[in-house]
Amino acid sequence: xxxxxxxxxxxxxxxxxxxxxxxxxxxxxxxxxxxxxxxxxxxxxxxxxxxxxxxxxxxxxxxxxxxxxxxxxxxxxxxxxxxxxxxxxxxxxxxxxxxxxxxxxxxxxxxxxxxxxxxxxxxxxxxxxxxxxxxxxxxxxxxxxxxxxxxxxxxxxxxxxxxxxxxxxxxxxxxxxxxxxxxxxxxxxxxxxxxxxxxxxxxxxxxxxxxxxxxxxxxxxxxxxxxxxxxxxxxxxxxxxxxxxxxxxxxxxx
Amino acid sequence: xxxxxxxxxxxxxxxxxxxxxxxxxxxxxxxxxxxxxxxxxxxxxxxxxxxxxxxxxxxxxxxxxxxxxxxxxxxxxxxxxxxxxxxxxxxxxxxxxxxxxxxxxxxxxxxxxxxxxxxxxxxxxxxxxxxxxxxxxxxxxxxxxxxxxxxxxxxxxxxxxxxxxxxxxxxxxxxxxxxxxxxxxxxxxxxxxxxxxxxxxxxxxxxxxxxxxxxxxxxxxxxxxxxxxxxxxxxxxxxxxxxxxxxxxxxxxxxxxxxxxxxxxxxxxxxxxxxxxxxxxxxxxxxxxxxxxxxxxxxxxxxxxxxxxxxxxxxxxxxxxxxxxxxxxxxxxxxxxxxxxxxxxxxxxx
Numbered sequence: 001x002x003x004x005x006x007x008x009x010x011x012x013x014x015x016x017x018x019x020x021x022x023x024x025x026x027x028x029x030x031x032x033x034x035x036x037x038x039x040x041x042x043x044x045x046x047x048x049x050x051x052x053x054x055x056x057x058x059x060x061x062x063x064x065x066x067x068x069x070x071x072x073x074x075x076x077x078x079x080x081x082x083x084x085x086x087x088x089x090x091x092x093x094x095x096x097x098x099x100x101x102x103x104x105x106x107x108x109x110x111x112x113x114x115x116x117x118x119x120x121x122x123x124x125x126x127x128x129x130x131x132x133x134x135x136x137x138x139x140x141x142x143x144x145x146x147x148x149x150x151x152x153x154x155x156x157x158x159x160x161x162x163x164x165x166x167x168x169x170x171x172x173x174x175x176x177x178x179x180x181x182x183x184x185x186x187x188x189x190x191x192x193x194x195x196x197x198x199x200x201x202x203x204x205x206x207x208x209x210x211x212x213x214x215x216x217x218x219x220x221x222x223x224x225x226x227x228x229x230x231x232x233x234x235x236x237x238x239x240x241x242x243x244x245x246x247x248x249x250x251x252x253x254x
Numbered sequence: 255x256x257x258x259x260x261x262x263x264x265x266x267x268x269x270x271x272x273x274x275x276x277x278x279x280x281x282x283x284x285x286x287x288x289x290x291x292x293x294x295x296x297x298x299x300x301x302x303x304x305x306x307x308x309x310x311x312x313x314x315x316x317x318x319x320x321x322x323x324x325x326x327x328x329x330x331x332x333x334x335x336x337x338x339x340x341x342x343x344x345x346x347x348x349x350x351x352x353x354x355x356x357x358x359x360x361x362x363x364x365x366x367x368x369x370x371x372x373x374x375x376x377x378x379x380x381x382x383x384x385x386x387x388x389x390x391x392x393x394x395x396x397x398x399x400x401x402x403x404x405x406x407x408x409x410x411x412x413x414x415x416x417x418x419x420x421x422x423x424x425x426x427x428x429x430x431x432x433x434x435x436x437x438x439x440x441x442x443x444x445x446x447x448x449x450x451x452x453x454x455x456x457x458x459x460x461x462x463x464x465x466x467x468x469x470x471x472x473x474x475x476x477x478x479x480x481x482x483x484x485x486x487x488x489x490x491x492x493x494x495x496x497x498x499x500x501x502x503x504x505x506x507x508x509x510x511x512x513x514x515x516x517x518x519x520x521x522x523x524x525x526x527x528x529x530x531x532x533x534x535x536x537x538x539x540x541x542x543x544x545x546x547x548x549x550x551x552x553x554x555x556x557x558x559x560x561x562x563x564x565x566x567x568x569x570x571x572x573x574x575x576x577x578x579x580x581x582x583x584x585x586x587x588x589x590x591x592x593x594x595x596x597x598x599x600x601x602x603x604x
Contacts, residue, residue, distance in 0.1 A: 050499050073502030080500075086492035088547035093262040097490055101502035106483055109261050153501070 001026040001157060001189040002047060006055040009042050009213075016042045017053070018213035026156075029183060029190040031200045033224070034210035035234050040193040041081065043210065044159050047191060048078045059157060073101035076157040077150035081165065085135050091145055092130040095121060098152030120151045123185075124178065140171035144178070151182065158183075160192040164199070172196070176203050197249040201225050209233060221246045262489065262548035264555070272558030276333065279565035283329035284321055286573055291317060300326075327464045331526065332568045333561035334467065334474050335459065336533055338523040340560020342516040343534020344541075344552050345481050348488040349512045353597065354423055356534040357399075357520040361429035363531075365402025366524040368437045369394035371451050375444035392473055395521035398433075403517050405429045457530040457583025459568050466526040477519030481553060484512050488549035530564070530583045532590020537563055539597050 004022040008015065017039040024030045032040045046053040049064050049072050057064040059075050067075060077098070086094070098120075099113040121127050124144050129137065134145060143163065150158060160179065164172035180203060183190055194200040201207065201221030209217040209224050211233040217224045225247045230238050237254045240247045285296040291313065299311035299321055313321070339357060346355040346362075357363045373394045409425035441448055487508045490498045495505040523530070537560040538552055545551050564582070567589070571582040 045496075048500055050496055068502075069499075069504065070502040073500060076500075078497070078500040080494070080496050083497060084492070084494035086547070088542070089492065090262070093489075093548065094493070096261050097493060097501060100486075100490055103486070106486075108263065108486075114261065 001028070001060055002191060003058040003061075004043070004047065004055070005057075007043065007046055007057065008054045009039070009046055009051060011042075016213055017046065019055075020210070020213070020215055022208060022215070022218075024189055024191050026189055027183065027187050029180070029192070029203060029205045030208060031204035031206075032191070032193045032208045032210055033195075033197060033200055038210040038233075039213040040210055041161050042213075044078070044161050044191065044193055048072075048076055048159050050078070070101045073153060073155070075155050076159060077153040077155040078159040079146045079150050079161065079163060081161040083146050085142065087135055089134050090130070091126060091132050091134055091137070092117070092121075094134050094145060095126075095130075095148045095152050098149040101153060116154065117148075117152050120148045123182070124148045124151070139166050140168075140174065143167060143171070143175050147175070147178065147182075151186075156187070157189045157191070160190065162193055162195065165195060172199060179203075197225055197230070198243070198247070201246045201249070225249055262546060262550055264551045265545065268545050268551060268555055269558075272555050272562070275562035276558050276565075279333065279562040279569075280329055283332065283565045283569050284325045286569055287320075287325060288577065289317070289320060291321070296321065323463060327467050328459050328568070329565050331459050331467050331470070332565035334470055335523040335527045335530065336537075336564025336567075337557040337561035338470075338474055338477060338519040339530060339533040339564070340537035340556040341477065341481055341553060342520045342523075344538035344549065344556045345484075345488070345512050345516040346534070347538060348491060348549050349509050349516070350422055351492065352422055353539070354535070356532070357516075357524075358430070358529070358531050358534070359423055360426040361402040361406045361433060362399045362517055362520050363524055363529050364430040364433040364437070365398035365400070365405075366395035366521045367398070367455065367529055368402075368433045368440070369396070369398030369521070370454070370525055371437045371440055371447075372398075374451055374454070375440055375447045377447075391525040392469065392522045395525040396473075396518055399517040399521040399524070400514065402429055402433060403513060407513075453581075454528040455583075456581035457528040457586070458579075458581055459527055470522045470526045473518055473522030477515050477522070478557065480511060480515035481519070482557075484508055484515075485550045485553045488512070488553070492547075492549075528583060531587045532594060533560060533564055533586055535597065536586075536590050536593050539593075 002022065002024040004020060007017055007020040009017040020043055022043070032043060034040050045051045047057055059067070064072065095117050096109055096113065099109060099116065102113060103109060121130055124147060126144060126148055129141060134142065137145065163179070164175055167175060176199065179190060182188060204221065206219060207221055207224040208215055209229060216233060217229050225240055227238055227240050230236060230249065237252045239250045239252050241250065280300065281293050281297050284300065285291045285293040295311045295313050298309045299313055299318060301307050302309045302311055303322070343356050346357065346360060347353055370391055373391050406422065406426045406429045409428060410422035441451055487503060490501055490503055491505055491508065498505040538556050541552050541555045541559060545555060567585050568582050571580045571585045574580065
């Protein structure tokens with residue numbers, strides 16, 4: 001569903017992403033991990049077509065540069081790391097913005113747009129909040145609304161940049177369970193970046209470890225979350241123990 | 255979707271209210287003056303002016319002439335200028351995601367002012383003082399306005415991103431001060447145009463009959479069409495450029511288009527009416543508080559209520575101290591400065 005070959009991104013004179021290859025099959029969940037500055041968010045932005053890059057990115061078999069902006073927005077939806085919360089905007093109006101790629105210039109929301117949004121609000125248990133102001137909601141509720149906006153785009157590919165960073169562990173689990181359920185129900189393909197390695201490993205089908213703009217390891221959680229790899233690329237001493245659902249990564253004071 | 259309110263947008267009752275406000279401003283603005291005319295007769299006379307409508311207002315030919323040659327052009331100019339300033343203010347607030355953005359605070363008006371001053375000063379030098387504004391005035395104002403907003407943007411941003419709302423306003427203040435200094439210098443060099451420029455600076459709605467209306471009309475039409483066509487884009491831009499791009503928009507292109515159109519509108523308004531402050535802040539903010547934060551309602555309502563507000567303000571300016579006239583810029587600033595402080599307090603609290 002997502003194919004990335006030889007991706008390079010330069011920002012000014014520095015190379016942020018340096019030759020990344022990445023494949024995500026339809027319906028698969030792949031999580032990119034890596035230390036700060038490794039280029040995780042940049043890879044996600046390039047896949048979403050949000051910044052110029054060299055190399056090849058294809059979505060559903062089509063090179064991303066061959067898609068118009070609107071076509072791209074119907075194919076891939078992004079939840080950025082800390083979305084702007086527009087003051088005073090109601091939940092319903094915010095989620096409706098997700099229908100933008102279906103609304104003609106100068107047009108307005110059609111009945112099918114409203115129906116699509118209602119369906120998403122129901123699926124995410126947000127119907128009771130639809131007339132609430134987004135800026136009055138809690139962090140967990142907001143994250144659900146951000147997700148609803150992305151789902152309303154009707155895209156088959158979901159890019160999530162640090163979807164749980166601002167949440168406590170209860171809400172982290174809630175949001176990721178929700179994403180996993182939606183992925184199964186709607187056949188979504190998920191590419192995410194995450195910092196919490198244990199939780200990342202529990203939800204991802206495969207993981208990619210990025211360091212210095214390159215892929216240094218890729219595979220299942222057990223293959224990527226090893227004491228040796230993490231020590232080398234995060235400069236941290238960790239113990240990796242079997243948690244039943246997957247590896248538990250525990251930092252140890254040296 | 256049967257229960258609860260529908261999506262954001264222009265509500266019918268607000269649209270009706272805006273049209274009513276314009277009608278009230280039109281009739282009151284034409285009826286009141288040194289020779290008071292009965293509002294009902296004025297309404298009839300105005301309807302009579304519409305093509306295909308024949309109503310006998312019972313007014314004398316002289317009174318009809320007062321209406322069509324003196325008061326109506328002035329009221330229409332007030333409606334147009336008020337609509338342009340309010341719409342431009344709303345557009346700047348959306349583009350810069352800054353509630354305090356206003357044609358004046360961004361230096362746009364000062365830039366337009368410098369352009370106009372230059373044209374008036376050079377015309378005085380060449381001895382061609384016809385009393386009417388030269389056709390080149392809106393163009394000079396536009397060049398000044400765009401240069402000023404570009405300068406403010408460059409000073410207030412780094413790497414294409416605005417750092418904070420405060421830096422943008424501060425750089426607007428700096429640009430305004432610089433342009434005002436250039437204007438003062440120019441005036442000192444052309445002392446003979448001081449009086450003309452000064453009376454223009456205070457803000458006034460022209461007494462040049464339909465000439466000024468016709469001068470500003472094409473620019474106003476372009477501004478209205480472009481800004482109003484971008485109303486949904488402005489709502490999408492409120493969620494941030496990256497999201498707007500991921501939703502299929504071209505944020506930078508929308509932004510430049512809106513800045514150009516708003517600056518053109520500001521320049522056209524400034525060129526015929528001088529520096530009338532605060533309309534671009536008072537009107538959109540009141541509408542934001544009352545009718546909701548969506549630009550799909552703020553933009554069209556700014557046109558209606560902005561026009562009505564300025565036409566009524568002009569009525570106050572020319573009647574409270576009759577037969578003398580208070581410059582309209584003084585009246586709007588008198589109302590606007592306290593209101594601006596209120597908005598500042600609110601945005602500081604939240």
